[in-house]
Amino acid sequence: MRNFDLSLMYVTDDRITDDVAFFAMLEAALKGGATIIQLREKERDTLSFYQRAMRTKERCALYDIPLIINDRLDIALAVDADGVHIGQQDLPAGVTRKLLGKDKIIGLSVSNRLQAQEANALDVDYIGISPIFATSTKREDLELPLGMEGLRAIRKIYTKAITSIGGVHAGNVAEIMRNGSDGIAVVSAISKADDPELATQQLKEIICQTGFKT
Amino acid sequence: MRNFDLSLMYVTDDRITDDVAFFAMLEAALKGGATIIQLREKERDTLSFYQRAMRTKERCALYDIPLIINDRLDIALAVDADGVHIGQQDLPAGVTRKLLGKDKIIGLSVSNRLQAQEANALDVDYIGISPIFATSTKREDLELPLGMEGLRAIRKIYTKAITSIGGVHAGNVAEIMRNGSDGIAVVSAISKADDPELATQQLKEIICQTGFKT
Numbered sequence: 552m553r554n555f556d557l558s559l560m561y562v563t564d565d566r567i568t569d570d571v572a573f574f575a576m577l578e579a580a581l582k583g584g585a586t587i588i589q590l591r592e593k594e595r596d597t598l599s600f601y602q603r604a605m606r607t608k609e610r611c612a613l614y615d616i617p618l619i620i621n622d623r624l625d626i627a628l629a630v631d632a633d634g635v636h637i638g639q640q641d642l643p644a645g646v647t648r649k650l651l652g653k654d655k656i657i658g659l660s661v662s663n664r665l666q667a668q669e670a671n672a673l674d675v676d677y678i679g680i681s682p683i684f685a686t687s688t689k690r691e692d693l694e695l696p697l698g699m700e701g702l703r704a705i706r707k708i709y710t711k712a713i714t715s716i717g718g719v720h721a722g723n724v725a726e727i728m729r730n731g732s733d734g735i736a737v738v739s740a741i742s743k744a745d746d747p748e749l750a751t752q753q754l755k756e757i758i759c760q761t762g763f764k765t
Numbered sequence: 766m767r768n769f770d771l772s773l774m775y776v777t778d779d780r781i782t783d784d785v786a787f788f789a790m791l792e793a794a795l796k797g798g799a800t801i802i803q804l805r806e807k808e809r810d811t812l813s814f815y816q817r818a819m820r821t822k823e824r825c826a827l828y829d830i831p832l833i834i835n836d837r838l839d840i841a842l843a844v845d846a847d848g849v850h851i852g853q854q855d856l857p858a859g860v861t862r863k864l865l866g867k868d869k870i871i872g873l874s875v876s877n878r879l880q881a882q883e884a885n886a887l888d889v890d891y892i893g894i895s896p897i898f899a900t901s902t903k904r905e906d907l908e909l910p911l912g913m914e915g916l917r918a919i920r921k922i923y924t925k926a927i928t929s930i931g932g933v934h935a936g937n938v939a940e941i942m943r944n945g946s947d948g949i950a951v952v953s954a955i956s957k958a959d960d961p962e963l964a965t966q967q968l969k970e971i972i973c974q975t976g977f978k979t
Contacts, residue, residue, distance in 0.1 A: 596854040625839035
């Protein structure tokens with residue numbers, strides 16, 4: 552697996568259907584200092600997902616920032632992305648690794664301690680614990696927020712990198728990092744900000760202050 | 766590309782959500798003489814699509830019948846299916862071929878003469894013209910039925926194999942075959958039949974009578 556910096560992941564907002572607005576937002580996240588981009592599209596047909604992925608990859612490459620694709624291994628392979636982020640209802644991690652190869656990043660969503668325990672036996676590179684706080688972004692997320700107690704418990708269980716997603720904003724990043732997360736993943740904290748580039752910079756600054764690399 | 770018999774394709778019905786009923790229907794189509802199976806799932810999450818594909822592949826293998834997957838190249842790769850069927854809004858044919866390899870089957874949906882013309886330049890193994898007649902199965906199909914005139918026109922344009930889908934039933938199969946189609950593809954003509962196995966046999970018999978191989 553290639554080295555990557557999990558500290559500040561911008562998960563693209565598929566509510567931004569307009570391409571001009573979508574890529575302006577991506578650019579703001581990249582300029583502001585996002586360390587990894589996850590392209591997440593739940594409503595699009597395969598062709599337009601692929602086209603968005605191609606263009607997203609071009610932009611990420613200019614900043615030398617890795618791009619991972621949510622769920623769709625076919626899209627990841629088609630654009631030669633740096634990896635995929637899979638959920639518990641996506642292709643199994645072993646199948647994903649076999650098709651993607653050992654040099655790519657695989658992240659896995661985890662919603663409870665049992666899944667974190669199971670993830671130790673899987674060939675994934677990080678887990679994303681979700682939701683860390685309550686969120687309205689991911690409509691299908693019915694799990695209870697894990698909170699700091701859940702994060703600490705999972706930190707004790709899971710041996711590799713952890714990021715945290717769900718209701719993350721500038722006001723709770725420091726707490727998340729101090730409780731054992733290696734990074735944060737955000738949608739709305741950037742995409743709904745008045746100034747997305749500034750919001751990204753501020754998140755990054757807080758992460759730096761907690762002593763983790765960015 | 767491997768040899769395959771396009772004459773009688775059963776496209777699985779994703780309205781059959783119950784697995785017992787779904788696999789009973791598949792078995793009926795295989796026993797009745799379907800020559801190729803297309804697994805089409807539009808509503809499922811990736812994991813349950815994959816699980817259904819794994820089990821569908823096992824059943825098809827017992828009958829030595831090829832399985833192709835609608836749209837999702839990741840699923841096709843994950844279960845080592847015999848190919849994929851792509852639409853105009855799926856991954857481009859060239860990208861699909863590159864990822865799938867030269868030994869697999871690629872089919873492409875075509876809804877008009879221009880697309881048929883373009884398909885001649887693509888590395889696909891057959892086109893599925895859709896809809897040949899009006900149909901209620903594929904909700905997103907907004908194109909006008911091509912009818913026999915459209916089929917004949919496309920037969921003159923397109924140089925490789927053609928199958929026809931949409932509103933196909935025992936009463937119009939002979940006409941479709943006589944007008945230049947190399948096969949038919951059906952959902953409801955099998956899945957909504959009182960006796961799906963018998964319905965498949967009857968479709969196959971009509972195809973045989975038109976002089977095409979089955």
